[in-house]
Amino acid sequence: NAGVTQTPKFRVLKTGQSMTLLCAQDMNHEYMYWYRQDPGMGLRLIHYSVGEGTTAKGEVPDGYNVSRLKKQNFLLGLESAAPSQTSVYFCASSRGGRGNTIYFGEGSWLTVV
């Protein structure tokens, strides 16, 4: 059972570089999410998607873009990385609907220098 898989797990970027984080889920979930986790701030939602071809902004969307071209994949892009984007990024998915469990990937550690 793969569940939610994120790649890469670790990455160091220079300020101004771009990169894409890939998330894949094999549970046929409609909803997918990208969160960032920073010390003392819990998890904050960056962007989310309620189905293939849809995306929407979360709490902290600035500096990020996303795409959901296939139901099983949700990509998070940083067009011009900044040190403030140093964080741990978690992808998650769920069926959507009341009380449904959100399943998380194992995280991607990103450092911007």
Add this chain to the structure above:
Amino acid sequence: AQSVTQLDSHVSVSEGTPVLLRCNYSSSYSPSLFWYVQHPNKGLQLLLKYTSAATLVKGINGFEAEFKKSETSFHLTKPSAHMSDAAEYFCVVSRQKTSYDKVIFGPGTSLSVIP
């Protein structure tokens, strides 16, 4: 508006003693409530969830939580702590409907278990 308060940022217990991690929520609607656990350098794993069935919810690894509407609380307990329980714990509230943006994470409680 919804919010989640985890009353302790850090809890330390001795192995074999009870664990209590406190969570209070506010929600204008009947909430669904979750506890997730995060071990170091890992993703979040669901411990248990409440979705308006029984108010006492049993989860994995011997954890349980009781939904108390009058106190707006959903505290997590375990009778006897194990070393492997050392981790970060997140209380999560979600609105009854499907809107993602009503899923709110608490700031987390770090649990240490002393041998």
